[in-house]
Amino acid sequence: MKGLTTTQLALIAAAIVVVAAVGAYFLYPRPTTQMIVSTTTSLYETGLLDVLKQRFEQKNPGYNVSFISQGTGKAIDTAKRGDADMILVHDPPQELAFLNDGYGVNRKIIAYNFFIIVGPISDPAGISGKSPIEALEAIKAAGEEGSVFWVSRGDNSGTHAKEQRMWNAAGINYTEIRTQPWYLEAGTGMTATLQLADQKDAYTLSDVASYLKNKKQGNIQLAKLVEAGKDTLNVYSAIACNPQKLTSAKFDAAMAFIKFLISDEVQELFDNFGVADYGEALFKPWIPLMTSGSNPELKQWIEEYAYFEESECPSRFRYNPGNLYG
Amino acid sequence: MSLETMWEGLQQAIHLIVTGDPALVEITLRSLQVSFYAILTASAIGVPIGAVIGLKEFLGKRLVKTIFTTLIGVPTVSLGLFLYLLLSRSGPLGFLQLMYTIQGISIGQALLVIPIIVSFTTSATESRDIRLRDLARTLGASELETSIAVLREASSAIALAVVAAFNRAFAELGIALIIGANIRGLTRVMTTTIALQNAMGETALCIALSIILLVIVFALNILTGNIGAIVNTLRKDY
Numbered sequence: 001m002k003g004l005t006t007t008q009l010a011l012i013a014a015a016i017v018v019v020a021a022v023g024a025y026f027l028y029p030r031p032t033t034q035m036i037v038s039t040t041t042s043l044y045e046t047g048l049l050d051v052l053k054q055r056f057e058q059k060n061p062g063y064n065v066s067f068i069s070q071g072t073g074k075a076i077d078t079a080k081r082g083d084a085d086m087i088l089v090h091d092p093p094q095e096l097a098f099l100n101d102g103y104g105v106n107r108k109i110i111a112y113n114f115f116i117i118v119g120p121i122s123d124p125a126g127i128s129g130k131s132p133i134e135a136l137e138a139i140k141a142a143g144e145e146g147s148v149f150w151v152s153r154g155d156n157s158g159t160h161a162k163e164q165r166m167w168n169a170a171g172i173n174y175t176e177i178r179t180q181p182w183y184l185e186a187g188t189g190m191t192a193t194l195q196l197a198d199q200k201d202a203y204t205l206s207d208v209a210s211y212l213k214n215k216k217q218g219n220i221q222l223a224k225l226v227e228a229g230k231d232t233l234n235v236y237s238a239i240a241c242n243p244q245k246l247t248s249a250k251f252d253a254a255m256a257f258i259k260f261l262i263s264d265e266v267q268e269l270f271d272n273f274g275v276a277d278y279g280e281a282l283f284k285p286w287i288p289l290m291t292s293g294s295n296p297e298l299k300q301w302i303e304e305y306a307y308f309e310e311s312e313c314p315s316r317f318r319y320n321p322g323n324l325y326g
Numbered sequence: 327m328s329l330e331t332m333w334e335g336l337q338q339a340i341h342l343i344v345t346g347d348p349a350l351v352e353i354t355l356r357s358l359q360v361s362f363y364a365i366l367t368a369s370a371i372g373v374p375i376g377a378v379i380g381l382k383e384f385l386g387k388r389l390v391k392t393i394f395t396t397l398i399g400v401p402t403v404s405l406g407l408f409l410y411l412l413l414s415r416s417g418p419l420g421f422l423q424l425m426y427t428i429q430g431i432s433i434g435q436a437l438l439v440i441p442i443i444v445s446f447t448t449s450a451t452e453s454r455d456i457r458l459r460d461l462a463r464t465l466g467a468s469e470l471e472t473s474i475a476v477l478r479e480a481s482s483a484i485a486l487a488v489v490a491a492f493n494r495a496f497a498e499l500g501i502a503l504i505i506g507a508n509i510r511g512l513t514r515v516m517t518t519t520i521a522l523q524n525a526m527g528e529t530a531l532c533i534a535l536s537i538i539l540l541v542i543v544f545a546l547n548i549l550t551g552n553i554g555a556i557v558n559t560l561r562k563d564y
Contacts, residue, residue, distance in 0.1 A: 017370030036426060050510065066426065066509040069522075082415035083425055218331065248415045 034064045035253040038076075038084035040158055041189035042207045043236065044069035046282050048273055049088075055269075056260050063253050071157025071189070079103060082246045086254035090207075090236045091158035092306045099308075103246060104239040105319040109290075109312050110261045111270050111283040112235045112302060114228030115162055118194070118211055119203035121223045124148050127203070128223075132231045136170040139203050143182030149202035153193050154185025158234075163205045166231065194220050207234050209274070209282035216278055235306040236283065242319060251320075259324060262287050331529075338530030339537060350534050357516040358542075360428050361496040364435035368495075369488050372440045376447025376484075381473050391448060397441035402500030409434045410504050426507050431515070434501035439491035446487030450480040489550045493543055 043049055044067055053065045070078060072089040079087045080103050087104070089095060098104040117127065117135050125142035127135035142148040153160040167174045177183050184202065186193040190210040197204040198220040208228065214220045226232070238258045241249035260266060267285035274282035289299055308314055313325070342350050379390060412419045413430055424430035454476050462472040477484075499517040506513030508522050516535045524532045 013374060018367065020370075066512055068426070068507045068509065081417075082420070248420075 033062055033250065033253055034066060035086070035250050035257065036066050036068060036084045037086050037088060037254075037257065038068045038070055038074075038078040039088040040072050040075060040090055040236075041069050041191070042090070042159070042210045043088055043283075045189065045191050046209045046213050046274070048283065051269070051273070052261070052266065055265070056257060059260070060256055063256065065253075065257065069189070071153065071155045071160065073156030073158075073161070076103075079241050079246070082241075082248050084241065085250040086238060086240045086257060088236065088238050089158055090234055091161045092235065092237075092308070094158070094161060095237055095239060096308050098239060099313070099317040102244075103242055105242045105313075105317055106255065106258065106321050106324055107237050107239045107308075107313040107317060108258055108262060108324060109235055109237050109286045109302070109306060110258075111286050112233065112289075112306075113208045113283055115159065115205055115232040115234050116208055116211060116224050116228065117203060117226035117232075118197070118206050118222040119148075119225050120201040121221065122201075123223070123225055125203065128225045130226060132166060132226050132229065133170045135226045136167060136172065140170075140172055140177060143177075143180065146182065149182050149184055149197075149200050151184045151186055151193055151197040151200065151202045151204040153190065153205075154187045155189070157190075159190060159205060159207060162234070166205070169231065191219070194222065198222050212274065212278040212280070212282060230301050230305075233301055233305045235286075235302055237306070237312075240319075244319065255320075255322065255324070259322075262324075335529045335533050339533035342530055342534040343537065347531070347534070350531060350538075352511075353514055353516055353519055353535060354538055356428065356514070357496065357539075360431050360502075360515060361435060361492060363429075363432040364439065364495045365488060365492045367432070367436040368439045368443055368491055371436070372443030372491075373447050373484060373488075375440075376444040376487075377451050377473075377477055379444070380448040380451030380480075381476060391445070394441045394444045394448070398445060400438065400441070402438060402498045403504065404500075405434060405438055406501040406504035409437075409501065413505065425505065426509060426513055428506065428513055428515075430505040431502050431513065434505050435495040435498060438498060438501060439495050442491045442494060443484075443487050446490070447480070447484050450483035450487070451476055454479045486550055489546055493546055497539065497543060 037049075039049065049067050053067070056065055057063060068075070068078065068084065072091045072094055075084070075087050075089055076094055076098050078084050079098070080101075087098075088110075095104070095107060099107060117132060117139075119125070119127065119139075125135075125138045125148045127138050130138065139148060139150055143150055152163055164174045167177065178185070184196070184200070186196050188196075190206060191214055193204055194206055194210065194214050196202070203225075204222075211220075211222075211224065215222070238261055240251060240254040240258060243249045243251040267287045270283045270285040271281055271288075274280065286302070289295060289302070293299070303310070306312075308317075313321075318325070379387065379394075409430070410425075411417050413422065413425045414420055415423075415425060424433065458476050458479055459472050462475050467475065497517065499521055502508075502513070502515050502518045503521065506515065506518060508514050508518040516539050519528075520532045520535055520539075
């Protein structure tokens with residue numbers, strides 16, 4: 001027998017097994033309508049989304065919701081690539097760009113809380129009780145003296161974007177401090193950043209929910225040094241992917257989930273989530289604040305901070321919204 | 327984390343293992359399933375390629391061998407990134423809908439370990455080739471019969487390659503993280519859980535998974551050490 005035959009036999013054998021193996025892959029069971037929500041780490045790491053998933057799927061058995069937890073920047077990028085059906089994020093400027101570029105429609109604010117500046121209990125920069133702007137100035141001064149560190153998320157997340165805007169508001173050039181030795185970029189999620197700050201006795205900016213969760217678990221010793229205020233607002237929004245542009249997006253599923261998020265049931269859940277464990281709600285519901293007029297000052301803060309053209313979602317960014325905007 | 331909390335975590339982990347915690351079992355089985363399919367595919371492709379390279383003389387053989395040897399060291403995250411760009415819905419293979427599925431992870435892991443299997447198989451058949459081929463020819467064997475004889479001689483070394491490949495796929499993180507994204511109940515495997523869930527208060531689960539991961543890898547290594555003996559025992563039946 002000629003030598004070539006061995007090769008041929010080997011190839012035929014390989015082909016048969018490959019076909020069998022590939023067939024096996026496609027015989028794996030797959031969920032029917034699977035929706036992908038790309039979301040910010042703070043919502044995910046608190047465990048809130050697991051509760052929401054369970055309740056949503058109970059009510060809508062046809063849908064299976066999966067969450068991919070990323071920073072806001074990456075979450076938006078994932079959606080732009082068509083790998084998600086909707087996003088849950090917290091950075092209004094990046095959201096507006098997402099809408100403007102035609103990738104997103106039907107933005108809806110769902111909840112809010114605040115960012116806080118946390119740091120070592122000894123507070124070597126002496127920021128306790130100061131305003132966020134004064135605190136950042138003090139941290140920069142102490143950092144340049146070499147006595148403190150600042151840890152940045154450094155991952156293009158909503159928290160990272162907020163941090164950059166806060167430095168700018170304090171009149172400090174962000175690109176300049178980035179290169180300085182006291183400024184550390186973690187390039188990772190909120191929990192890992194808090195742990196890094198904790199280990200290095202450094203200051204960092206955190207959303208209140210992630211901080212409380214990690215503090216409670218004993219992951220970190222850091223103290224909350226600068227309290228909530230207008231400058232530290234943190235607003236979470238849901239945006240559906242635009243099915244006209246991202247043709248593989250499951251628009252109906254996304255809309256069902258967004259409507260679920262602003263339903264009385266979920267808004268009440270926000271009001272209670274974490275109260276038993278942390279003494280306060282981790283995420284405050286937006287809808288009651290918007291409709292009741294119970295705290296007009298706070299409502300106005302949020303409108304100034306997170307509205308586009310005096311609206312949650314200007315009409316040109318809406319697509320078959322149904323009763324989403326009342 | 328103090329020693330006390332570590333000890334607590336370990337105790338809880340052992341409790342999870344002993345009681346067969348559903349999440350623990352689910353994640354472990356998924357990891358095994360994903361890597362099993364990866365190895366099945368990789369072996370089906372890698373062993374024949376390796377055997378052909380080992381048994382045949384052709385132009386550029388040395389280059390091909392070097393390429394496969396180099397590919398053994400591919401960082402898992404780089405391969406994961408490459409696959410992400412391919413498999414993303416907007417990527418060239420997006421229509422396959424393999425992003426965020428265990429099938430996607432399996433294919434990635436298969437690509438990861440094919441070079442290991444090819445290289446090991448090549449060297450295993452080559453080293454036996456020269457001596458055995460002459461002997462077989464002298465005894466009047468045809469080319470095919472000679473090749474089969476060589477492969478049979480090399481089988482224990484090939485089995486070792488497959489086990490080593492399984493180890494690499496099973497303990498791999500980069501691909502599972504980028505392609506699977508650690509989605510609970512869907513693509514969450516042992517390594518992604520350990521990497522991402524630890525900080526979310528699931529320390530005990532992560533310690534338990536680490537223990538299981540170590541035990542499985544350890545068991546495979548013992549098996550690998552004895553694989554020659556096992557194969558020889560099996561071959562006594564011939």
